[in-house]
Amino acid sequence: MILIDALYINNSGGKILLDYLIEEIEQRKLKVHYLLDDRIVGKHPAISDNSVTFVRANLMKRHQFYKENKLNFTKILCFGNLPPTLKTKAVVYTYFHQKLFLEIPSNTHIKSKIIFKMKAAVLNLLKVKTDFWIVQTDAMKQLLIHKLQFGSAVQVLTIPFYPSLEIAKKTTNAKYNYVYVSAGTHHKNHIKLIDAYQIFYGSSDKKSELHLTIGDEFGILQDYIKEKVNLGFPIINHGFVNRNALKEIYSKASFMIYPSLSESFGLGIVEAIESGCEVIGADLPYMHEVCEPSLCFDPNNVDDIVAVLKSSVSGKFKPTKQKIHNQLKDLLQLLN
Incomplete structure (x- = not known):
């Protein structure tokens, strides 16, 4: 039997991928x-x-599960970044998609840094418990090999996968609308984007809107958005949205603007491209792995973000070119 271990997946992009994986299985x-x-x-x-075990997501509960079931599986897919807590007779694939375990942006809050460093230490201890690693991009592959210092026998496979959105028809008034589909965690860099948009809008012909998807768990960021809205800036926060609502948001935008400081993949980038949006992206390796963006900027520089927003309105950009495509069939073939 095959085990799909997704114990630490409960929200955001990882949950979208898990739901898609379950549906296809x-x-x-x-x-x-x-x-x-x-x-x-x-x-x-x-x-x-199929059968399911629901467990509180912690190392002790997970270890107990493996201790009781270590002889029950022939193949294991660990979908939550960490290999099993003990060695089994099964062939183990670990799908790794959390770059922050390997590389933490310098401006990350100290509490978050400590948490990620602790998780990185656990990852380093468990790295010998898997036979194969799977990542979404070649850049992640090289970073994983470098940070965990694998021996030559370890195999790291690049197999991106994601659910495609049914493309909604573009609305006619979408020309100068921008969208950033992302949770509100600190490394997603919303504050600099909002500050840049405020400057851009104040100096533009005031025909644009900025659409965001910040859920209620990010109250401080939501309050910051409300401050800007009260000042007259057209920033529309949709909150957490389901996939059907997401299609409508993309249909009303011409540009995905993506200032994140750290990504293993960037699901929203691919969704936006396949929905007909051009991408204005952070000039970082993850962006160039996923696509050739129409415009790039330094995500730490507000003035640079303002400049590319102005370029997008002037039409001085090239069409975005998608470089990564869905390879779910390759992943499922490994499990057969």
Whole structure:
């Protein structure tokens, strides 16, 4: 039997990918057992003939599960970045998609830095418990090999996958609308984007809007957005949105502007491209792995973001070119 261990996945992009993976596994009728975070009970796709264990997401609970079931599986896919806590007889694939375990932006809050460093230490201890690593881009592959100092026998496979959105018809008034689909965590860099947009809008012909998706758990950031809205700036925060609503947001935008300081992939970038948006992106390796953006900027420089916003209005940019595509079939083939 196959184990899908996604114990630490409960929100954001990882949850979108997990839902897609479950849907495809169930559709193909693969025989698996799921180990899932108890925070997503009732919040996942339908699971018909397969079994599920819901556990509180911590190392001790996960270790107990492996201790009790280490002989029950022939293949294991660890989808939450960490290999098993003990060595099993199964062939183990670990899908790694959290760059912050390997490389922390310098302006990250001290509390977050400590948490990520602790998780990185656990990752380093468990790295010998997997047979294969899977990542979404070649840049992540090189970073993982460098940071964890693998021996030559370790195999790291690059297999990106993501669910495609059904493309909604573009609205006719979308020309100068910008969208940034992302949670509000600090490294996503919303403050600099908002500050840059405020300057840009004040000096432009005032025909644009900036659309964001900041959920209620980021109250301080939501308050900052409300301050700007009260000053007359057209910043529309949709909050957390489902996939159907997301299609409509993309349909009303011409540009995805993506200032994140750290990404292993950047699901929103691919979604935006496939929805007909051009990408204005941070000039960082993850961006150039996913696409050739129409315009690039230094994500730490507000003035640079303002400059590319002005260039987007003037039409001085090239079309975005997508470089990464869905390879879910390759991932599922490994599990067969």
